[in-house]
Amino acid sequence: MITMFRLNPTEAEKVRKTAIExxxxxxxxxxxxxxxxxxxxxxxxxxxxxxxxxE
Known part of the structure; x- marks a missing residue:
């Protein structure tokens, strides 16, 4: 099972902007x-x- 994964720079930026909003x-x-x-x-x-x- 994956317990950690990496985001590419574009995904990371989208997450950052969404988190700010x-x-x-x-x-x-x-x-x-x-x-x-x-x-x-x-x-x-x-x-x-x-x-x-x-479930």
Whole structure:
């Protein structure tokens, strides 16, 4: 099982920009910001729930 993977520079930049936007909204709503890695975990979890049938 993969426990770590690398992003190419384009992917890393997209994650960084998305994290900035998400964290701006979280701060505006009085919610603590999240790290880029935490955001990626949430994105992956949502993608798996939407597109996969697993338990």
């Amino acid at each position: 998400v964290n701006k909204k979280r701060i505006e709503n009085g919610i603590e910001p999240v790290k880029d890695s935490e955001l990626l975990h949430e994105i992956l979890e949502k993608a798996f729930q939407k597109n996969c049938c697993y």
